[in-house]
Amino acid sequence: ASAAGSGFVIDAEGLIVTNNHVIEGADEILIEFQGGDTxxxxxxxxDPTTDIALLRVEPEEPLPFVAFGDSDAVGSRVGDWVMVxxxxxxxxxxxxxxxxxxxxxxxxxxxxDYIQTDATINRGNSGGPLxxxxxxxxxxxxxxxxxxxxxxxxxFAMSSAVATNVVAQLEEYGETRRGWLGVRIQNVTPxxxxxxxxxxxxxxxxxxxxxxxxxxxxxxxxxxxxLR
Numbered sequence: 001a002s003a004a005g006s007g008f009v010i011d012a013e014g015l016i017v018t019n020n021h022v023i024e025g026a027d028e029i030l031i032e033f034q035g036g037d038t039x040x041x042x043x044x045x046x047d048p049t050t051d052i053a054l055l056r057v058e059p060e061e062p063l064p065f066v067a068f069g070d071s072d073a074v075g076s077r078v079g080d081w082v083m084v085x086x087x088x089x090x091x092x093x094x095x096x097x098x099x100x101x102x103x104x105x106x107x108x109x110x111x112x113d114y115i116q117t118d119a120t121i122n123r124g125n126s127g128g129p130l131x132x133x134x135x136x137x138x139x140x141x142x143x144x145x146x147x148x149x150x151x152x153x154x155x156f157a158m159s160s161a162v163a164t165n166v167v168a169q170l171e172e173y174g175e176t177r178r179g180w181l182g183v184r185i186q187n188v189t190p191x192x193x194x195x196x197x198x199x200x201x202x203x204x205x206x207x208x209x210x211x212x213x214x215x216x217x218x219x220x221x222x223x224x225x226x227l228r
Contacts, residue, residue, distance in 0.1 A: 006086035006128030007031070007055065008137065010167070012062035014039075016055040017167055018127030019142055020046045023053050031057055034093050045170035049109050050158055051142050053127075054170040066129060068167075069136025071115060071159035076138045078103060084119045084141055084155075086128030096120035098153075105156060107143060111178075114156040115139045121155035130157035139163070182213025183220060199225060 005022030009015070016031060023029055029041040044054040057063075069075070083097045098119030106112040115130065121144050130139035139157025146152050169176045185205040192206070193199050204227040210216045 004087060004090045004124055005126045006124065006141065008085075008129040009063050009065040010068070010137075011065050014057040014059050014063055015044070015171065016041065016057065017129075017140060017163070018053050018055060019140065020048050020051045020053045022127045023055070024048075029055060031055070045174035045176075047166050047170065047176045049176070050111055050162055050166050052140060052158065052163055052166045052170070054167055066131075066135070066137050068160045068164050069132055069134065069138045071113075071138040071161045075132040075134055075136075076100060076103075076115065076159075081133050082115075082117055082119055082138070083131045083133075084117070084121055084125060084128060084157075085131070086121075086125035086141065088120075088122035088124045090124050101154070107156065111162060113159045113162045114142070115159050117155050117157065118153040119155060120151050120153070122151050123149065125155075136160075180214060182211060182215040183207045183226075184209040184211075185226070188225060196225065203227065 007016045007018035010017055030038050031041050032038045039057040041055040041057045044056050046053040078100050080100050082100055083095055085095045096119045098117050101118050102116035105114040105116050121141055125141050128141045129137040130141055132138050138160045140163050141157045143156045145154040166176055186208050188202050188204050188206050190202045193202055204225045207222055207224045210220050210222055
């Protein structure tokens with residue numbers, strides 16, 4: 001069996017970003033460039049949580065590449081124009097344009113920060129870049145919302161704010177490493193202030209549960225207030 005998706009080169013030495021679901025379980029990964037050349041790729045690392053994978057090819061000459069932009073800056077606001085480039089339905093390289101429809105969408109993951117766009121996205125676009133009008137990559141195209149698998153103008157790209165951090169860790173470690181406190185919390189409300197000794201204002205976070213983990217090892221207890 002074979003599958004096709006999209007990706008983009010992020011440095012001249014041959015690092016390529018795509019989606020984890022594009023290459024997951026693959027025995028062999030081949031990169032086809034717009035000029036028709038193909039190169040075998042090795043898997044540097046993956047992060048299934050954000051659906052990002054990092055590949056590496058060994059080109060004979062430096063590759064042209066694109067740069068990540070700031071997905072929180074001007075040019076990434078709701079209503080701003082964006083463009084998707086990829087390989088929809090395996091027909092070949094193509095571009096589609098639209099606007100940023102919404103920001104900070106969460107689909108299913110803890111670390112989700114998706115940019116929603118109405119630029120046409122179909123099967124095969126996964127892993128491709130979402131460009132702003134300055135030509136910077138502000139998202140990695142990941143998913144669509146559709147009742148039948150066809151594009152209905154609701155597509156999602158993982159923001160570059162998340163992707164750049166994940167890619168940097170994959171390049172350095174081959175995996176992602178995230179801090180974990182190990183508590184469940186709730187907001188401190190004004191009606192709690194009088195009931196909690198030493199608390200003078202509704203600030204901080206109340207610990208509601210401490211499962212086995214770092215916080216429990218450190219002596220944090222349910223009912224503690226974390227102030228800083």
